[in-house]
Amino acid sequence: MLEFINVNPNSGDPIYKQLHEQIVRLIVGGQLATGDELPSVRKIADHFAVNPMTVSRAIGQLVDQGWLERRRGQATRVAQQTTVQSDQQEALLFKAVDQLIQQAKQLDVPQKNLAELINKRWKQ
Amino acid sequence: MTQPLLSYTNVCKSYDQRQILNNINLDIKPGMVVGLLGKNGAGKTTLLRSALGLLTPEQGEIHVFGSLNTELDIKTKEQIGYVAQQTFGYEGFKIADALALHRSFYPSWDNELETKWLARFELNPNSAINNLSIGQRQTLALIMAMAYRPKLLILDEPVASLDPIARREFMGDLFDLALDSDSGILFSSHITSDIERVASHIALIKDGELLIMDELDLIRDTVRKVSFSDSGVDLSTYKVLNKQPNSAIIYGYTGQDIAGSVAINALSLEQLFVELHG
Numbered sequence: 253m254l255e256f257i258n259v260n261p262n263s264g265d266p267i268y269k270q271l272h273e274q275i276v277r278l279i280v281g282g283q284l285a286t287g288d289e290l291p292s293v294r295k296i297a298d299h300f301a302v303n304p305m306t307v308s309r310a311i312g313q314l315v316d317q318g319w320l321e322r323r324r325g326q327a328t329r330v331a332q333q334t335t336v337q338s339d340q341q342e343a344l345l346f347k348a349v350d351q352l353i354q355q356a357k358q359l360d361v362p363q364k365n366l367a368e369l370i371n372k373r374w375k376q
Numbered sequence: 377m378t379q380p381l382l383s384y385t386n387v388c389k390s391y392d393q394r395q396i397l398n399n400i401n402l403d404i405k406p407g408m409v410v411g412l413l414g415k416n417g418a419g420k421t422t423l424l425r426s427a428l429g430l431l432t433p434e435q436g437e438i439h440v441f442g443s444l445n446t447e448l449d450i451k452t453k454e455q456i457g458y459v460a461q462q463t464f465g466y467e468g469f470k471i472a473d474a475l476a477l478h479r480s481f482y483p484s485w486d487n488e489l490e491t492k493w494l495a496r497f498e499l500n501p502n503s504a505i506n507n508l509s510i511g512q513r514q515t516l517a518l519i520m521a522m523a524y525r526p527k528l529l530i531l532d533e534p535v536a537s538l539d540p541i542a543r544r545e546f547m548g549d550l551f552d553l554a555l556d557s558d559s560g561i562l563f564s565s566h567i568t569s570d571i572e573r574v575a576s577h578i579a580l581i582k583d584g585e586l587l588i589m590d591e592l593d594l595i596r597d598t599v600r601k602v603s604f605s606d607s608g609v610d611l612s613t614y615k616v617l618n619k620q621p622n623s624a625i626i627y628g629y630t631g632q633d634i635a636g637s638v639a640i641n642a643l644s645l646e647q648l649f650v651e652l653h654g
Contacts, residue, residue, distance in 0.1 A: 267573065303573065303574055
């Protein structure tokens with residue numbers, strides 16, 4: 253799974269957030285299935301050459317939020333998801349959509365035109 | 377509370393009437409990897425060297441493992457590792473001979489680690505130190521400072537001359553030291569992407585003053601650049617790190633609306649560094 257993740261230390265987002273967001277995407281997108289094992293914190297940290305505490309923070313949050321589960325003495329696994337998948341998929345698009353809306357407003361493009369534009373580009 | 381490995385209390389130091397360190401308070405605790413950021417001449421090297429008792433502050437105190445920095449005994453010094461910006465010494469030695477001499481000062485030297493690192497960084501024990509490149513000298517200096525697993529490791533721009541692969545390897549070793557041996561690490565670097573990867577904490581100094589010292593993730597999460605057209609914007613609930621006519625860098629932001637602001641943006645470490653010196 254590590255080959256699907258990309259860490260960029262120069263990005264606006266802290267590294268733990270980048271890891272968190274990308275692992276959520278892998279789960280929602282189905283690349284990681286329920287029960288799949290994650291590599292150890294140390295292994296992930298070594299792979300990306302980042303501080304293990306940063307990885308630990310990302311994993312900890314994913315466990316708290318129910319994306320992953322940790323059992324004593326076992327590898328961390330992808331947990332059974334309880335929320336509806338389409339809700340999760342949509343939630344992951346909020347940020348990009350918000351940015352799009354913000355840009356449209358800056359350019360004075362009305363909502364109706366933006367919707368038409370998405371429609372048009374979608375079909376391409 | 378764990379006792380800090382290294383502790384600066386109200387430290388001031390000046391040279392030729394120029395204030396280099398101004399009232400520095402800083403604690404390094406076990407497991408911390410503290411990245412020290414600052415412009416050239418901001419006081420980083422003075423801060424690092426004073427921890428070793430090489431410099432005496434005019435005011436304030438520095439404690440290493442609980443003892444005053446000017447009164448460290450041999451047992452204490454054996455637990456400190458230091459790599460200076462300018463290496464080196466051991467001119468005219470072969471690597472193997474230099475290591476043999478160096479090793480003799482440190483009873484807890486780990487021979488296995490030394491052999492592993494020499495092989496990994498492709499250093500031939502029979503090479504003469506005079507013939508090493510700057511990067512190779514830096515690597516050797518790191519091996520000499522880390523092979524006895526010091527409890528406190530102080531590094532002054534340790535990786536500037538290392539290639540990206542060697543830098544990555546070296547960062548892994550730093551984590552091993554910080555987490556497995558419960559050591560504390562204080563290092564200065566201008567390579568913000570390295571700091572972003574390695575550091576658990578950031579200490580940022582500007583003109584001899586410690587502007588921020590906190591967890592890296594906390595800084596990244598709560599530092600924002602606020603842009604505004606009216607400079608009367610109320611930022612009193614935040615710590616303002618820098619204020620310009622049309623923007624400010626604030627610390628402690630947790631997602632609120634700020635009345636009168638045009639934009640609120642997160643910053644990478646490099647952007648933060650540049651903005652603070654604007």
